[in-house]
Amino acid sequence: MKRFPYIEKEGLVESYSYGGYAYYQTSKYELKHIGDKPLVGMVLRKKFDYALVKLAIDAGCDFKQGNRVNRVQIKNGIVKIKLGNNEDITSTVVVGADGVNSVVAKETGLRQKGFKIGVCVLQELRLNEKNDQ
Numbered sequence: 292m293k294r295f296p297y298i299e300k301e302g303l304v305e306s307y308s309y310g311g312y313a314y315y316q317t318s319k320y321e322l323k324h325i326g327d328k329p330l331v332g333m334v335l336r337k338k339f340d341y342a343l344v345k346l347a348i349d350a351g352c353d354f355k356q357g358n359r360v361n362r363v364q365i366k367n368g369i370v371k372i373k374l375g376n377n378e379d380i381t382s383t384v385v386v387g388a389d390g391v392n393s394v395v396a397k398e399t400g401l402r403q404k405g406f407k408i409g410v411c412v413l414q415e416l417r418l419n420e421k422n423d424q
């Protein structure tokens with residue numbers, strides 16, 4: 292938060308969590324921490340992402356959307372990016388922020404061979420006042 296002060300300034304944190312509780316059913320281990328300082332800040336991605344795009348545009352970025360990056364080639368310190376609509380972009384810098392299946396990471400060799408993707412099951416549970424301790 293200190294490093295990215297605009298996150299709080301723009302009101303992008305929906306709620307703070309002061310701790311957490313983990314219980315491992317097989318080993319019966321419990322991990323509990325409740326502190327007096329916020330540990331985690333929760334954001335809503337729709338609102339958060341939109342605000343980041345707006346901040347980037349205000350800072351002078353040219354925002355392009357609706358086109359996937361298909362190819363990335365780095366040669367002699369110059370990056371050539373080919374978009375889905377065949378448009379080419381040339382730059383000295385590329386930031387790969389394209390997620391877990393990053394095309395940028397694959398194209399530039401940042402993704403190591405043998406990389407495996409795990410499967411995760413997610414369930415969100417609503418807690419009530421009685422059992423939210």
Ligand SMILES: Cc1cc2nc3c(=O)[nH]c(=O)nc-3n(C[C@H](O)[C@H](O)[C@H](O)COP(=O)(O)OP(=O)(O)OC[C@H]3O[C@@H](n4cnc5c(N)ncnc54)[C@H](O)[C@@H]3O)c2cc1C
Pocket residue numbers: 358359360361388389390391392393394413
């Ligand atoms: C079901 C689920 C629940 C999760 N819950 C939580 C949670 O509660 N709390 C938490 O902290 N984290 C959670 N995560 C993890 C969190 O979503 C990721 O860690 C985070 O989104 C990663 O951010 P990112 O910016 O690297 O990638 P992403 O958020 O995946 O963003 C990548 C962006 O790049 C774009 N993109 C992809 N490929 C291309 C391309 N070729 N060209 C152009 N654009 C491209 C995508 O459209 C997307 O907009 C969850 C993940 C999943 C799958």
